Amino acid sequence: MNTTSHTLPSAAGPVVPHVERATSMVTGQPILIRCECPLGRDHTYAEWRERFGDSAPAE
Numbered sequence: 001m002n003t004t005s006h007t008l009p010s011a012a013g014p015v016v017p018h019v020e021r022a023t024s025m026v027t028g029q030p031i032l033i034r035c036e037c038p039l040g041r042d043h044t045y046a047e048w049r050e051r052f053g054d055s056a057p058a059e
């Protein structure tokens with residue numbers, strides 16, 4: 001198990017571990033993903049896309 005109880009602060013500021021809510025493409029059931037993005041709060045994948053997705057470079 002990953003039991004990291006402390007994370008190194010990033011240059012962008014403290015990162016607060018939280019939960020991202022997504023929906024399984026396979027079962028359609030909601031799934032929770034541990035997230036440490038700069039939002040710093042529970043959010044949905046759609047919220048993450050609105051905040052970061054559109055500005056992310058396409059690969």
Ligand SMILES: [Zn+2]
Nearest residue numbers: 035036037039
């Ligand atoms: Zn997040």
